[in-house]
Amino acid sequence: xxxxxxxxxxxxxxxxxxxxxxxxxxxxxxxxxxSAELNSSTRWYKLRLHxxxxxxxxxxxxxxxxxxxxxxxxCRRSKEVLKKTGQIFVLNGCIFLGSIWLLQRCLLPLLLWxxxxxxxxxxxxxxxxxxxxxxxxxxxxxxxxxxxxLFPIYVITFVVNCVWYNDIARHAYRAMDRGGVQNQKVSQxxxxxxxxxxxxxxxxxxxxxxxxxxxxxxxxxxxAVSYIPYIGQLFSFVMxxxxxxxxxxxxxxxxxxxxxxxxxxFFETNWAFFAxxxxxxxxxxxxxxxxxxxxxxxxxxxLFVLVATALNQEEVVKKCxxxxxxxxxxxxxxxxxxxxxxxxPVLKVLQPRN
Numbered sequence: 001x002x003x004x005x006x007x008x009x010x011x012x013x014x015x016x017x018x019x020x021x022x023x024x025x026x027x028x029x030x031x032x033x034x035s036a037e038l039n040s041s042t043r044w045y046k047l048r049l050h051x052x053x054x055x056x057x058x059x060x061x062x063x064x065x066x067x068x069x070x071x072x073x074x075c076r077r078s079k080e081v082l083k084k085t086g087q088i089f090v091l092n093g094c095i096f097l098g099s100i101w102l103l104q105r106c107l108l109p110l111l112l113w114x115x116x117x118x119x120x121x122x123x124x125x126x127x128x129x130x131x132x133x134x135x136x137x138x139x140x141x142x143x144x145x146x147x148x149x150l151f152p153i154y155v156i157t158f159v160v161n162c163v164w165y166n167d168i169a170r171h172a173y174r175a176m177d178r179g180g181v182q183n184q185k186v187s188q189x190x191x192x193x194x195x196x197x198x199x200x201x202x203x204x205x206x207x208x209x210x211x212x213x214x215x216x217x218x219x220x221x222x223x224a225v226s227y228i229p230y231i232g233q234l235f236s237f238v239m240x241x242x243x244x245x246x247x248x249x250x251x252x253x254x255x256x257x258x259x260x261x262x263x264x265x266f267f268e269t270n271w272a273f274f275a276x277x278x279x280x281x282x283x284x285x286x287x288x289x290x291x292x293x294x295x296x297x298x299x300x301x302x303l304f305v306l307v308a309t310a311l312n313q314e315e316v317v318k319k320c321x322x323x324x325x326x327x328x329x330x331x332x333x334x335x336x337x338x339x340x341x342x343x344x345p346v347l348k349v350l351q352p353r354n
Contacts, residue, residue: 050330050331053272053320053330054272054330055272056320057270057272057273057276057317057320057330058272058273058275058276058279059276060273060276060316060317060319060320061245061272061273061274061275061276061277061278061279061316062276062277062279062280063276064277064307064311064313064316065276065277065278065279065280065281065304065307066280067307067311068303068307070306070307070310070311071085071302071303071306071307071310073310074172074175074176074306074309074310075306077175078171078172078174078175080167080171081168081171081172081175081306084164084167084168084171084302085168085302085303085306087164088161088164088165088168088298088299088302089299091157091160091161091298092157092161092295092298092299093295093299095153095157096153096154096157096295096298097292097295097296097299099149099150099153100150100291100292100295103145103146103149103150107145108141108142108145111138111141112138115137115138150291154291154294157298161298161301164302165251165301165302165305166251168302168305168306169251169252169255169305169306169309170251170255172305172306172309172310173251173252173255173256173309176309176310207259207260208254210260210343211250211260213339213343214336214339214340214343215243215246215247215339217338217339217342217343218239218243218335218336218338218339219243221239221338221339222236222239222240222243225239237279237282237286238275240278240281240282240286241274241275241276241277241278241279241281241282242267242271242274242275242278242335243278244278244281244282244297244301244304245267245274245275245277245278245281245308246267246274246278247301247305248277248278248281248301248304248305248307248308249263249267249274249308249313250263251305251308251309252308252309264336264340265332266313266314267335268332268333268334268335268336269330269331269332269333270313270317270330271330271333271335272330273313273316273317273320277308280304281297281300281301281304284296284297284300285297285300
């Protein structure tokens with residue numbers, strides 16, 4: 001009995017040791033998989049946090065853009081802002097949009113009815129000849145009306161709007177600068193920077209020229225992206241939101257003496273906020289015809305410029321970090337990468353050398 005028990009106990013011990021060895025092997029073999037799963041879950045968790053922060057920034061931008069009460073406050077604070085804003089409403093709302101409505105809803109239907117009137121038909125004309133002649137004459141008159149009437153009005157309003165938008169932003173910035181000692185200190189610093197001489201003036205002019213070309217190339221990029229099947233309109237909507245948001249804040253940043261590098265850094269770092277801020281501008285005009293869209297945008301744009309001027313965008317962006325303070329700063333999205341790639345040498349030429 002003793003030898004058999006000894007052999008049995010040895011066998012049990014060997015089985016137990018084999019099981020323990022197998023268990024250790026299984027744990028060791030499964031440990032890399034568990035580590036991979038842990039890293040994957042961590043990455044997904046961080047991705048969700050980044051998405052939550054981007055969503056919060058987009059909503060904050062959209063809500064801030066709809067704060068038209070700030071535009072009303074600036075109009076009440078500055079008579080010049082109220083006067084220029086009213087002039088823009090009359091120029092674009094009454095003259096430009098009124099001309100479009102008068103041409104498309106009254107004159108052209110009346111012209112088409114006259115061309116189809118039996119009193120203008122001659123007895124020897126055939127039905128086909130009358131229809132072709134009337135259609136050709138109708139098309140010629142439409143081209144003449146658009147080319148000699150609407151297009152000159154559009155060009156005039158575009159030039160006048162560019163001047164008046166700058167005046168509105170300047171008077172609004174001064175109205176915001178009237179309150180508080182901090183703003184007065186900023187103004188004193190800006191006055192010192194203004195006296196830096198010819199180099200500063202040339203640098204400012206160069207950056208403004210570069211911005212015009214950069215936004216022009218970006219607009220061509222939007223136009224090309226809109227023709228991508230299925231997703232082109234969505235990308236076009238987002239890119240137009242960025243474009244309008246940049247236009248709205250560019251006036252304020254110019255008066256605040258932000259250089260071009262600082263503007264692009266802040267804009268591309270907080271891309272979600274500015275995509276939300278520009279969305280109401282695009283929603284108001286995205287589904288309209290090009291001419292009507294231009295007229296409506298010209299009417300609404302000064303309101304968004306005033307809202308952007310009255311907004312402390314840095315403070316709003318900081319408040320959105322409550323999603324996860326442990327996250328690093330948002331990743332800079334190269335929105336203007338393509339324009340900067342083509343126009344980078346131009347900026348080096350425009351900048352004054354030491």
